[in-house]
Structures are given as structure tokens and as C-alpha cells.
Amino acid sequence: MHQRITGELFKEMVLSAAAYLEKNKKSLNALNVFPVPDGDTGTNMSLTMMSAVKEVKSADVSKVGAVGDALSLGALKGARGNSGVILSQLFRGFAKSLSGMETASTADFARAMQEGVDAAYKAVMKPKEGTILTVAREMAKAALRCAAADCNIYQMMDEVIEQGTQTLKKTPDMLPVLKEAGVVDAGGKGLLVIYRGFKMALDGEAVTDSAVLEADEPVADFSATPGGEDIEYAYCTEFFIKNIHESVTQEDIDRYREKLMKIGDCVLVVGDLHLIKTHVHTHVPGKALQFALRFGELSRIKIDNMREQHTELEHSEPPREKKNMAVVTVASGKGFVNIFKEFMVDEIVEGGQTMNPSAEAISRAIEKAPADNVIVFPNNKNIILAAQQAAQFSSKNVHVIPSQAFPQGITGVLAYNPDLDFEENIARMEKAITTVKTGQITSAVRESKMNGDIIKKGELLGILDGDIVCHAGDLYQTVDQLLDAMVTDDDSVITIFYGEDVTETLANEIADIVRKKYSDYDVELQFGGQPVYQFVFAVE
Missing domain, CATH: 3.30.70 (Alpha-Beta Plaits)
Structure with missing residues (x-):
């Protein structure tokens, strides 16, 4: 029986938790509230843990604090999506509390959990109850109660898991969208899965998974020097x-x-x-x-x-001239990538709705950008936190524009004025992204209930600035209803971006229908090549 947690044991706990999370990620993904394909919570949390594992595998196991530091660093670098970023912040505070310790007692572990909660709450601008934050907070409270009662580590972990289970069941009462969808919070359940993985390792029943055990050793790759440039420093x-x-x-x-x-x-x-x-x-x-x-x-x-x-x-890309300000954007789809290139965006990070890039991937793009002042457009609400975390990694002056869709990113980039300074351009760009409305059409991946309305699996959804405003079995009807909700007399331009699975013939047909109905508006058709969404509409 373990009286204290050693570095070796904590490493085993982390690997067990990562393996158990990987095995449960599909069930976590199925808990998504909205019936749209997105950066699934289970996938994002699992990828974040896998990044942590890469660091933990090579950590100094003679001290539990060193393993905690590796866990924190790996999670911070690999954080994907909002759930992954919050998880990385939980580990960051956790590691801070354990730093320098050779072994950890029950009380040490409990205090570390509480410091993790404190760090995570600070990282989120507007914390919501009924999320992973709530579950983490109540689990930490249970740990502190157990520590005060002089419980051993096994008793504490049992109490923590029981408290997490009970809190998770209550999340639908805290968030109406969870209740209507008939699910509990996916991030909270993911955290509970991690602690169950911890407990299995404590009990000598550590979960193993080949993907976790065979995770590559960490590769330190923060080089910002593009190939082919003169090397100033050796x-x-x-x-x-x-x-x-x-x-x-x-x-x-x-x-x-x-x-x-x-x-x-x-x-x-x-x-x-x-x-x-x-x-x-x-x-x-x-x-x-x-x-x-x-x-x-x-x-x-x-x-x-x-x-x-x-x-x-020597034969890679040519050297780039140093600029006063550079732009990094997240994009997916050949069309959108080419559009951003045409607008002279300096670095493009591949990613979007179903493939949220890690904080480290965004960090590399920031460091590679040829300027000390860098603006980042995440172009997805589930990537904003990772972009903000990446900005904190950098010694450069980095500002994240909270763009939630590609049309916002395009409008923001177009607002750039080379005659203005960095702060003035930030103000222009942040104002610009509020002037465009984004509509998206995709297929429901499961049956669900929204605003009292039943949405069937396979139905087409019309989404306006993140909210489902219509659904139908017919594409033309969905387009018509979506644009009815988007277009007002104050607007003048409608841009249609068609996706990778839409033929040019169908795209032109939709554009002609829109032009006929909105004859007083400028209607433009462009190839976006985006996955997931058959059509993306920008109305300005």
C-alpha cells in the first residue's frame, strides 16, 4: 500500500489516466451538446494528455515534483480546444504546488488539486458553472476535506471520484443546454475519467494502451529560423x-x-x-x-x-524581410488558405472545426512570423483559448483577435492599415470582425433537441454566428431560411464559400438562387474548400 505518491508512481498514474481517457474518448465525444461535427471534447482532452505523456515519459522520476512539472509543460504545449486548455491549466496549478517535492502526501495532493482549480478559473475570462471547472472545484473540495480528516491517499481518491460523479450528474441542472440535450458536461466527465485512471494505477490495475506507451519522446522544436536564411548565430x-x-x-x-x-x-x-x-x-x-x-x-x-x-x-523557402507587424491565422480548406495567402497573411496554422491545433503549433507559427509584433486570428471559438495560451509562451508582443469564423478572420485581415501602429491596427481589426455575420450549413451528426425542437440525424442545419436557427431535409430550404435570418436592409454584400464536397455546378446554382432573391445585394461566390460545412455565408 502506498503511503505517499512517489515520482515513479505519479508517472504510472499519468500514463494510466491517459490510456483510460483514450479508451473513453468516443463516449466523451458523443456528449457534445450541439449535433454538429466539431473539435470533440474527448479527442481534444486525449490529445492534450498524449502531449503531456511525451514529457512525463522522460521526466526525472526521483521527484514527484519533476513529474508534475513535465505533466504541466506537456499539457500546456499540447493543449487543444477549450477543454484541453482548461485541463492544462489544472495541471499547471497542480504542478506549481508539487514543485520541488520528492514525494507527495494526501494533503499535498489535495492542495495541488485546489491550486489547479485556482489556475484554471483565472485562465477563463467568464467561467460557467456546470462545466469541467465546476467538477474540478468540487473534487478539490472533497480532497481537502479528506486531507483534513487524515484520510489515506486511497480513501481520498475514492471520495474525490464519488464527489466528481455526483457533481457531474448535477451539471444539466446548472446549464440548460445540457438538460435539453439530455447529456452531462463532456469536459467534466473527461476529468472524472482521468481521476479514475489515477485510481486504477494506485490500485495496481493501471490501464495500458499501446498508443500511450509508444508515444514519441518530446521533440524540442521552437526554431523560428526558416530554412535557407543566413544563419547569424551558430x-x-x-x-x-x-x-x-x-x-x-x-x-x-x-x-x-x-x-x-x-x-x-x-x-x-x-x-x-x-x-x-x-x-x-x-x-x-x-x-x-x-x-x-x-x-x-x-x-x-x-x-x-x-x-x-x-x-x-539551402533549397527551402527564401528569406523574408523583417516587418513591423505580422499576422498568423488558423485556416482549413484550400480555398480559405489561398484567400489568406492572397491577403499576405504571414503564417497559416492548419486547423478548424474538427481539428483544433495545439497551443504549441500556434506558438511555432508566432515565432516563425517575421515580426516582433504579431496578431493571431484563431477563427474558431474553440481555438481562442489555445491561441491565448500560445501568446503567453512568446517573447514577442502578441495579440489574439477573438475571431470565431473564417469570414471574421478575412474581414479582420482586410482591416489592416500599414500606416497605423500596432495598437491602432488591433482596434481596427477587433471592430471589423463585429461587422460580419457568419452563416454555416452542415449536417446533424445525431438526433437532438434544441429550443424544444427535435432535430433528426442527417438533417441540414443552418447556423448563424454559432446558433442553430433552422433545420430541414432540403438544402435549398435551409439556405433560404438561413439567409432570411441573416440578411437585413442595412447589409450590402453576401459572400458564399462552398466546401470541399460541393460541386462547382451546385455552388453556382445556389449562388444564382441567392442573386435572384437578393438582387439589390452584391453576391459573390468563392471556393472555400472547407470540410464539415457545405456552405459558409458572410453577410456584411
């Missing part, structure tokens, strides 16, 4: 600072970042006062290590001679 230097001295402050870390910028470029300092990952291109890697040694212990040091590696990159 050595790509990467390492972690752990067991950071208690006297170190955030101001010290900021000064450390500034010192690195004086001896090199492509500087990235990721983490907090408990674990810091450093990346820098420099001629003097030893000096970078000396700077870091003042703060704590160094681990996983990696120094590569980029000039030796340069030969194989």
Missing part, C-alpha cells in the same frame, strides 16, 4: 531550468529573457517560477547556461550546430 540551444530557487522572482525571469536577447535571437522562455524551458540561437551557448544556472538546476540540455545542419535546408 548554436541552437535548448534546456530546462528546474528546482528554481525560492528567491527567484518573475522580474528575474524577465531580465533573464532580456539577457538572452543580447547574446542571440529566436529567444523563447516558456514556463513559470517552477519550470522554465529556454530556447535561444547564440554564438555562446555556455553563457546562456551560465545565466540559467543562477536560477536553479539545468536538465535536458540540447545544443545543435545549425551551420552543420544548414546544407540540407
Whole structure:
């Protein structure tokens, strides 16, 4: 029987939780409230955990704090979707509490759970009750009660899971959309699955899964130098600072970042006062290590001679001129990608409705962008938190425009004025995205109930700015009803983007019908090539 949680045991708990989550992700995906294909909660949480596993597998298991730090870093980097970002923040606070500990008691674990809840609530601008946050909060309260009653780790975990189960059952009473759909909160259930995986490892019944056990070792890839550019600094230097001295402050870390910028470029300092990952291109890697040694212990040091590696990159993309401001956008579909390229967007991250990119993928695009001032368009409400998390990783000045659809991103990019400064352009872009209405047509993936109305599986849905406003079995009827809800006398332009599974003939037919009905409006037809949505409409 385990009296305290060691690093080795906690590693086993994390791997068990990741495997159990992977096995349950389909049932979690099925809990989605809206009957539309999207960045499924189960998939996003599982991918976030898999990223965490990559770090945990190579962590120093002699200390539970080191395993916690690896769990946090991997989850922060790999966070996908809102559920993944919140999970990563739960682990971030958890790791902060355990940092430096060799083993953890029941009380230590309980306090770590509470710090995780505190971090997650701070990360969400408008927390909602009836979500993963509520379940996490009540589970942490149960853990603290058990710790106060001097329970052992097994008793505490049983109580935590029981409390999580009871709270999860109540989530439909807290969120009306859950009640109407007849489901519990998917993120909350995902968190409960993770803790059940923890408990199985404690009981000696750890869940195993080949996908988890065979997860690749972490690859440190924060390089922002495009292939083919002249290499100004010879050595790509990467390492972690752990067991950071208690006297170190955030101001010290900021000064450390500034010192690195004086001896090199492509500087990235990721983490907090408990674990810091450093990346820098420099001629003097030893000096970078000396700077870091003042703060704590160094681990996983990696120094590569980029000039030796340069030969194989000579024929890649040409160098790009440094700009005052760069734009990063998330996009999917050949048509939308080409549209953003035509508008001179600097970096495009592949992703969208059913494939939310990780915070690390967005972070790489930010670092690669040829400017110190970067604007990011997530173009999906489920990617905004990951984009904001990626912005925090960067030493650049990054601002996330909260665009929720591709038409908003396009309108925002078009608002750019090269004669204005960064802050003025941000204001223009944020105003611009509010001037466009987005309509989408897709098929219902399951039967559901919305606003008292039964939606059948396979029916076409008309979605206006995220809300289902109509449904029908006929495409023409759905288009007609959706545009009726979208278009007003104050509008003048209707743009139709057709998807990857729509023929050009059908797209032209729909466009002709729209032009006939809205003869006083400019109606444009463009190939979006987007998955999931047969048609996307932008009305301005």
C-alpha cells in the first residue's frame, strides 16, 4: 500500500489516466451538446494528455515534483480546444504546488488539486458553472476535506471520484443546454475519467494502451529560423531550468529573457517560477547556461550546430524581410488558405472545426512570423483559448483577435492599415470582425433537441454566428431560411464559400438562387474548400 505518491508512481498514474481517457474518448465525444461535427471534447482532452505523456515519459522520476512539472509543460504545449486548455491549466496549478517535492502526501495532493482549480478559473475570462471547472472545484473540495480528516491517499481518491460523479450528474441542472440535450458536461466527465485512471494505477490495475506507451519522446522544436536564411548565430540551444530557487522572482525571469536577447535571437522562455524551458540561437551557448544556472538546476540540455545542419535546408523557402507587424491565422480548406495567402497573411496554422491545433503549433507559427509584433486570428471559438495560451509562451508582443469564423478572420485581415501602429491596427481589426455575420450549413451528426425542437440525424442545419436557427431535409430550404435570418436592409454584400464536397455546378446554382432573391445585394461566390460545412455565408 502506498503511503505517499512517489515520482515513479505519479508517472504510472499519468500514463494510466491517459490510456483510460483514450479508451473513453468516443463516449466523451458523443456528449457534445450541439449535433454538429466539431473539435470533440474527448479527442481534444486525449490529445492534450498524449502531449503531456511525451514529457512525463522522460521526466526525472526521483521527484514527484519533476513529474508534475513535465505533466504541466506537456499539457500546456499540447493543449487543444477549450477543454484541453482548461485541463492544462489544472495541471499547471497542480504542478506549481508539487514543485520541488520528492514525494507527495494526501494533503499535498489535495492542495495541488485546489491550486489547479485556482489556475484554471483565472485562465477563463467568464467561467460557467456546470462545466469541467465546476467538477474540478468540487473534487478539490472533497480532497481537502479528506486531507483534513487524515484520510489515506486511497480513501481520498475514492471520495474525490464519488464527489466528481455526483457533481457531474448535477451539471444539466446548472446549464440548460445540457438538460435539453439530455447529456452531462463532456469536459467534466473527461476529468472524472482521468481521476479514475489515477485510481486504477494506485490500485495496481493501471490501464495500458499501446498508443500511450509508444508515444514519441518530446521533440524540442521552437526554431523560428526558416530554412535557407543566413544563419547569424551558430548554436541552437535548448534546456530546462528546474528546482528554481525560492528567491527567484518573475522580474528575474524577465531580465533573464532580456539577457538572452543580447547574446542571440529566436529567444523563447516558456514556463513559470517552477519550470522554465529556454530556447535561444547564440554564438555562446555556455553563457546562456551560465545565466540559467543562477536560477536553479539545468536538465535536458540540447545544443545543435545549425551551420552543420544548414546544407540540407539551402533549397527551402527564401528569406523574408523583417516587418513591423505580422499576422498568423488558423485556416482549413484550400480555398480559405489561398484567400489568406492572397491577403499576405504571414503564417497559416492548419486547423478548424474538427481539428483544433495545439497551443504549441500556434506558438511555432508566432515565432516563425517575421515580426516582433504579431496578431493571431484563431477563427474558431474553440481555438481562442489555445491561441491565448500560445501568446503567453512568446517573447514577442502578441495579440489574439477573438475571431470565431473564417469570414471574421478575412474581414479582420482586410482591416489592416500599414500606416497605423500596432495598437491602432488591433482596434481596427477587433471592430471589423463585429461587422460580419457568419452563416454555416452542415449536417446533424445525431438526433437532438434544441429550443424544444427535435432535430433528426442527417438533417441540414443552418447556423448563424454559432446558433442553430433552422433545420430541414432540403438544402435549398435551409439556405433560404438561413439567409432570411441573416440578411437585413442595412447589409450590402453576401459572400458564399462552398466546401470541399460541393460541386462547382451546385455552388453556382445556389449562388444564382441567392442573386435572384437578393438582387439589390452584391453576391459573390468563392471556393472555400472547407470540410464539415457545405456552405459558409458572410453577410456584411
